[in-house]
Amino acid sequence: MVYGCRLAPYRRSRRRKAAEFTLEQTGDRRSLGDGIRSAYGKVRPVKSRRVQPQRDNDVLSQALKLVRRHRGMTAAAVADAMRMALRTYQRFEAGGRSLNLDYIHRFAAATRSDPQAIIMAVAIGSPDLAWRCADNKLVTALTIGGQRFNALLGDDIAGLEARPIILAVCAMYDALLAESDRQQAATRWLENGVTDLAQVRPTPGR
Template sequence: MTGAAMSFTTDMADSGESLSRALRAIRRKRGLKTSDVARRMDMAQRSYELFEAGGGRITFERLMAFAEATDCDPFALMLVGPFGSAEFAIHCADTKLAMIMVMSLQEFAEDRGADLCFLEPPNIIAAFQRLFKDLGGRLDDNEAFLSKWLDGRTAMIDLGALSMRGLRRRKA
């Protein structure tokens, strides 16, 4: 969200519908049936279906088990509620953006320990803004490269056979 404060929802009950949409979309993206995911999570199918529908107990352990069963980003799933949107988790399923951020933060915390208390919020904000601006620029560069590369080649290849996430992202 550019230029606006992000609002967070803290009640997991409020996020049930969004989380359900994310779980279902990720499962389908992976080409899995509810029975497949239930088996991988070592759950009864009916319990899994209730979980995917946003009912039952939504716990850290269950979200981690779902992420492992579907090879998606568990931390993006956990942010569905605070972000108030399923799309972030769906978009991070393959890239594992949130998981990579958490792992990097953990390494930083282990390396710096108690020194973390000396970081000033304006410096943290500026660092994250630079990071995300750089990542956004890389997305734009990738898209420009792919567009240029594909220009004139469309007759030579079947575009449907290519996985062009960057191009689909902008056209969707």
């Protein structure tokens, strides 16, 4: 079983072949690996968009506000849950302080969100990541996986080559993309079915 697909601890054989990381062609489906592999599996450069750099504090400020509003909480409510003076919290949310991991974790506990996603949001310059992961704790799950992988493999991590790591990461994200596509297809199927049913039934109340 590929690492990360089991929640319970397990022993991993170190004789895995690189073939396990080979990714299949995905056709029209979205694929993270499309930007890295050619049709023959060779690595090629990824074309990146030019974006205007933002200050870390500005990204953090936006991320905190997005999460707080996603939860429908006021600044006073979050400050109270963090056991912090409102003015201190307002300065923190406004990005008036240097990156404070303790505050970020206290904020995440108060808003039931993903602290690792807030940190990654700053790292990748995308404040929306923070609220998008608030419920599913995506980045915290990745961090737990990294912690367990580090404990499992230890110093042998240094001997891993970049290519199988990249392919493994792409395979994981491609699986999540495929699941997202399936969920959206199921939602569309249900919505279309409800519309079809409504067309053959009298309008309610008449």
